[in-house]
Amino acid sequence: MAMIVAIDDDETIRALIAAALRFEGYEVMEAEDGAAGLALVRDYRPDLVVSDVNMPVMDGFSMLQTLRADPSIQATPVILLTSLQEREHMRSGMSSGADDYLTKPLVFDELRDAVATQLNKHLMRQTAQAQAVGTAIDAALQEQKKRLSRLYEEKLLAELSEKWPSADSLVEDQKFANATVLFVDVVNFPALAEKLSSTELSEVVREFYNNAGDTVYLFGAYHMQFVGEGLLAVFVDSTDTDTVNNGLRATKAALGLITSAQRVQGFLASHFPGRSLPRFEVSVGLNSGAVTLAKLQDALRGKSQILPVGDTVSASMLLQKEANKAGWKIAASATLLREVAGAVKIGRRKRFSLPERSSALDGIELLGLAS
Incomplete structure (x- = not known):
């Protein structure tokens, strides 16, 4: 006992x-x-x-x-x-x-x-x-x-927004030689939009991003922003997360997002029974490398915003699209895999010829954490 x-x-x-x-x-x-x-x-x-x-x-x-x-x-x-x-x-x-x-x-x-x-x-x-x-x-x-545990709780993204670093507090661009970029997007968003009213669709989107934003935050993302229906997060090494590298924290956040999507599927089934809705699914791209958080000034309104830029960012978004095409939940670059070697379970490998890139990119399917 x-x-x-x-x-x-x-x-x-x-x-x-x-x-x-x-x-x-x-x-x-x-x-x-x-x-x-x-x-x-x-x-x-x-x-x-x-x-x-x-x-x-x-x-x-x-x-x-x-x-x-x-x-x-x-x-x-x-x-x-x-x-x-x-x-x-x-x-x-x-x-x-x-x-x-x-x-x-x-x-x-x-x-x-x-x-x-x-x-x-x-x-x-x-x-x-x-x-x-x-x-x-x-x-x-x-x-x-x-080890960080998987997350169970649904939280409110609006309340979390106050926790993120303010763009006004940054004096200049922030450059990171080694960061991990996570990009997650809803796979079949147009199909859901066709079946649901705008009010219903907003409930579904809010249900997912309430979960997604908090998952990303709790695993130590340094910066987060929405890109269309997608969510982009940047993970860097810092003093309060130095026991777990940014690549592993981003990987665990990605796995948490897959779980969040499964919960939203349950929300769809319980709130819209008999509607024959497409499944709510997401795919994630992960990539590690140099990232710059560029500070963009809005001269008209006197405000500024942060824009993650660099090939690492672009490649992570392209990997997400290729993950969706390949039927993978999570696609990671070989660079990211070196950061988390031995800590994850991997599946298929594929060399992606990504549009708008002169060279192909090695992609690896991430299945979960190693036991």
Whole structure:
């Protein structure tokens, strides 16, 4: 029987979590704050920790950092619980070593699935560690710290817009020698537009981009903007994301966007039954290389905007189109693949003769993260 430590300062919520987990057959120990929970982890060595973030005495982030710094318990998987208002802190928490996070109010089916997933991963890690020695164990633990979990929550893009760097705050063009560009577009948008009214279509678009914008933000995008029905995001290395390189964060964001599209398909099925609508699907292009964020001044209105420019940007948008033609969900360049080698599962390879380019571009189909 797996043992789980549930940490939450709200006694009612903690009791509900414990009851739900015990109903699934797990042994559960409860703690009212991070310090008490950490003591239980050290004394009883549970298989999993489910912890709130905002707590007195020791919050969830401090508990997580202390746990990961202790070699005797650092491999313990941790699921963080947070409210919507705290989500801007989640990227740093996940980069510090959280295995997954869920948002309050909790959906207990999601809690059950997340717990089962982490326990299965933990069992697989224990089996692998039992067969390895020395540096192999250290490498596995380091990899665990860098893993970011898949995202579950739907969020509001309008509220997130305030979080992006302001164009007015940039004095000059920003140049990045190594960045990753992600471009995602709705595959069959014209077909949906033909079947839905403008009001209905706006509901569908909003449903997707509420998910898409937050997914891109939480994986640490530096810049994001809409291009027609598409979304373009630029990922760069920075001080608060230095535990995971920009290529891997962009890849995980791309996989999250595919999941977001699947949720929108469920939204279509439930809100427009019997309409014989085309499936809601997206395709993504990923490319790494030099990118410039050009600051464009609007002399008439006295405002400025940021425009990502460079061959890296153009190639990512062209890769997205070729991914759609090839029936791939995600197409990545060979340059991007070198950034994430060993961390992803790949499928087909193809040399794309892209229009408007003098040379072909090697494309690789990304299927998911390596186990």
